[in-house]
Amino acid sequence: MKTILVLGAGTGGIVTARELSRFSGNEEDINLVKILVFEKEKTNVFWPSLPWVMVGKRKQEEITEKTNRLQASGLEVIKGEIETIDPENISVSIQGKQYKGDYMVVSLGVAQADVYNLDQFGHNFFTLKGAESFYSDIQKFDGGDIALLISSLPFKSPAAPYEAAMLIEDFVRKNNMANNTTVSLYTPEAGPMEFAGPEASQELRDLLEKKGIKYYPNHALTAVSGNKLEFSNGKNYSYNLLAYTPKHQLPHVIQKSPLAGKSGWVEVERKTLETAFKNVYAIGDITNITTETGTILPKIGVFARQQGAVVAHNIFRKMANQAPDLTFVPEGKYFIEAGEGMASETGGKFSNVGKNEVKMATPAQWGHFSKWWDEKFWFFKNF
Ligand SMILES: Cc1cc2nc3c(=O)[nH]c(=O)nc-3n(C[C@H](O)[C@H](O)[C@H](O)COP(=O)(O)OP(=O)(O)OC[C@H]3O[C@@H](n4cnc5c(N)ncnc54)[C@H](O)[C@@H]3O)c2cc1C
Structure with missing residues (x-):
């Protein structure tokens, strides 16, 4: 019997494990394949819903599920923090116990780190706790300067801060604070979603400006205090309520481990997702993938899911002594909430961004519905 180690039960890991189980040929009393999933957290969070949490449109119980409810034939969840990874021997250890496999899929995502003690001054809305505490503060807010800050690059879900800014603007307006409140977004980026090409980037920028959100690109943070943000271009701005993205690493x-690559992330072959180690794959946010046209792909769940499906399929081909025949093609779409119950579909061929093949559509109700459906379907399908 072959054993597959899946490292991480986040977005990519869950899709990989589910697909592996689906095609394993395992039945109630026949186990042809063992799928061991390693995860340190007790709950799975549907991350794209955090901007909704920030403005009170979702509660914890609506966007989380217990990791141990992840059940499928041949699948076992091993709870705990992976302490060591040995890709050469396809093994990992948890609490001193060694697990060995024939194949390994690494989907451990990014680790978050604090910079400039931001956690003392604002809300890290890339965590459930931070999104909730932001909502708690904005409910008590009676006007002033709200700052959204991108504290360092790269960060996952590059549209999320923009989405959060538009939902906050919506909240401010609906709570009659528009005349005494500003919403500003500070970022070291030259423009939003640069990987999507100039057209989509400008669309998003125009949308922000139309809503009166102040946008400050090329602003790299150098210091923060109780009411002031300072940037490397010498400018500084005051704020009353702060939400930020953390440093990703x-x-x-x-x-x-020997999987750490020169780029600061895990290097993989861009089509098969195989690392330098045979039968060891890495997918999702932990990877650094450059397309044929030189674009570094964004860290988005859409790609983590697609990569999980590709890797699962090819592992079974290999087990059956067949050549892997599925490749990862960076195409897909995601939805950017824009307030007023509308969202904008953004996507296309990310390998062709120079040709403006990534488009951002005008916000519409059906986009909002699609995002809602994606959230519901994630839990329905996986737990
Ligand atoms: C606010 C926000 C909004 C987003 N919106 C969107 C969106 O609209 N569309 C979209 O496509 N993407 C979105 N994303 C991005 C998306 O969530 C990620 O790209 C996706 O989750 C990446 O999947 P992953 O499997 O690589 O990592 P993750 O989903 O982060 O999973 C990694 C898992 O590994 C576990 N882990 C890490 N280290 C260890 C260890 N040592 N031992 C055991 N377990 C470990 C973690 O606990 C985690 O469960 C958003 C993200 C955020 C934060």
Whole structure:
């Protein structure tokens, strides 16, 4: 019997494990394949819903599910923090116990780090706790300067801060604070979603400006205090309520493993997702993939899911002594909430961005519905 180690039960890991189980040929009393999923967290969070949490449109119980409810034939969840990874021997250890496999899929995502002690001054809305505490503060807010800050690059879900800004603007207006409140977004980026090409980037920028959100690109943070943000271009701005994205980095266990690449992330072959180690794959946010046209792909769940499906399929081909025949093609779409119950579909061929093949549509109700459906379907399908 073959054993497949799936590292991480986040977006990519869950899709990989589910697909592996689906095609395993396992039945109630026949186990042809063992799928071991390693996860340190007790709950799975549907991350795209965090901007809704920030403005009170979702509660914790609506966007989380218990990791141990992830059940499928041949699948076992091993709870705990992976301490070491040995890709050469396809093995990992948890609490001193060693697990060995024939194949390994690494989907450990990014680790978050605090910079400039931001956690003392604002809300890290890339965590459930931070999104909730922001909502708690904005409910008590009676006007002033709200700042959204991108504290460092790269960060996952590059549209999320923009989406959060538009939902906050919506909240401010609906709570009659528009005349004494500003919503500003500060970022080291030259423009939003640069990977999507100039057209889509400008569309998003125009949308922000139409809503009166102040946008400050090329602003790299150098210091923060109780009411002021300072930037490397010498400018500083005051704020009354702050939400920020944290610094993203490789999880420690990967940093100290031979999987850590020169880019600061895990390097993979862009079509098969195989690492330099045979039968060891990496998918999702932990990877650094450059397309044929030189674009570095954004860290988005859409790609993590597609990559999980590709890798699962090819592992079974290999097990059956067949050549892998599925490749990852960076095409897809995601939805950007824009307030007023509308969202904008954004996507296309990310390998062709120079040709403006990534488009951002005008916000519409059906886009909002699609995002809602994606959230519901995630839990329905997986738990
Ligand atoms: C606010 C926000 C909004 C977003 N919106 C969108 C969106 O609209 N569309 C979209 O496509 N993407 C969106 N994303 C991005 C998306 O969530 C990620 O790209 C996706 O989750 C990446 O999947 P992953 O499997 O690589 O990592 P993750 O989903 O982060 O999973 C990694 C898992 O590994 C576990 N882990 C890490 N280290 C260890 C260890 N040592 N031992 C055991 N377990 C470990 C973690 O606990 C985690 O469960 C959003 C993200 C955020 C934060």
